[in-house]
Amino acid sequence: MTNIIYNKIKDFKKRYPGTISWRLKAHSKVAAQHVNDDEEILYAFAAQKLPSVFNITSTYAIVLTDKRILLAQKRLLFGYFYYTITPDMFNDLTLKMGIFWGRVVIDTVKETVNLTFISKKALREIETVLSKYMMQQKRQYESEITDEEEKQLKDDLKNISKNGEN
Secondary structure (H helix, E strand, C coil), X not given: CHHHHHHHHHHHHHHCCCCCCCCHHHHHHHHHHHCCCCCCEEEEEEEEECCCCCCCCCEEEEEEECCCEXXXXXXXXXXXXXXXXXXXXXXXXXXXXXXXXXXXXXXXCCCEXXXXXXXXXXXXXXXXXXXXXXXXXXXXXXXXXXXHHHHHHHHHHHHHHHHCCC
């Protein structure tokens, strides 16, 4: 599981080398510990999770599974940080583009998650993936989604994860 997550993040970094991130294998390992056996990994990327622009050492592995979004960070010496966002907690998604990097803001019921120092070119792909995923998951809660639509979404997200949006 660790290799799947790590390879998806590595593919993301190859497509968008301007994204600032470190220790990807360690963060991927933490994320893999929390992916359940019945979950399928659809997309993964790395970003800084922080409210301040002065701290660029808080890289997280962000993993999109078919059930939720996981955010994981291996601490430098011991322990780790782990967050999960389920579709019922998701409120809104905002993109902010700066001079050099972009920011993805995920608004949840409890908090606002700021993912920063992302390559500006990656914002469109991340927005596409997260928006498609969340709209589909919200529909699924309302029983409006067919099995064929769910399979198509999974295939689309896996394709974007491997080859990029274009």
